[in-house]
Amino acid sequence: MSPEARRDQLIEFGLAMVGERPLEDITIDAIADAAGVSRALLFHYFASKQDFHVAIAQAQADRMLARTEPDPSLGDPLVILTASMSEFVDYVSENRTAYTTLIRGASSSDSAMREVFDRTREVMVGRVLDHAPAFGVEVTPLVTISVHGWIAFVEETTIRWLTSDTVSRDELLRLITAALPALAAATQ
Incomplete structure (x- = not known):
């Protein structure tokens, strides 16, 4: 196996594990055991447990x-937004443990992890912002800051939805997609 393929394989094992338990509970020994490799080999690819966790978060x-x-x-543009948000809601739903752990877990206070979240x-x-002109919205500093706020709203609302059985997926999707044009209108 090539070094890149082995590294990717180790990340895949980590991704599978984070689907079942919080990232901070995934140990180097557990990954090494699952991959059938030594602890030393894992440290050949990742300088530390934290580096491995960052690689999982980035993947x-x-x-x-x-x-x-x-x-x-x-x-x-509204169809594009709805389709993209539908995929987001489905992705988060399918990866709820990993998503919630990464956004809300102990790793969220780590600076390297925050860099991954911030880049994402x-x-x-x-x-x-690339699609704003199609909505007739000029990209201004106010629009930019409101879109950042909307992303936080989407994340928080979706996490709440994961733990609630009172709101349907379609209701959530309508809420988050309607909120963006409403925010854009408020900036005009």
């Missing part, structure tokens, strides 16, 4: 971003 973020990539072929949010904000 999780990359998957979410790939899945939620806006599809311009859908034409209508910046990509999401950039996607929205």
Whole structure:
């Protein structure tokens, strides 16, 4: 196995484990055992447990971003937004333990983890701002800050939805997609 393939395999084991338990509970020994490798080999690919956890978080973020990539072929900006947010809600629902752990767990206070989260949010904000003109919205500092706030709203609302059985998926989706144009209108 090539070094890159082995590193990717170790991250895959970590991603599988974070689907079942909080990231901070995933030990180097557990990953090494699951992968059938020595602890020393794992440290060959990752300088520390924290570096391994950051790699898992980055892989999780990359998957979410790939899945939620806006599809311009859908034409209508609201349809594009709804499709992207639908994928986000489904991704978070399918990866609820990992998502909640990464956003809310002890790792969220780690500076390297925050960098992963911040970069991911910046990509999401950039996607929205790239489509703002299609909504007739000029990108201004006020619009930019409101989109950052909307991303936080989407994250928090979706996490709350995961623990609630009083709101349907469709209701959640309508709420988060309607909130963006409402925020944009408030900036005009």
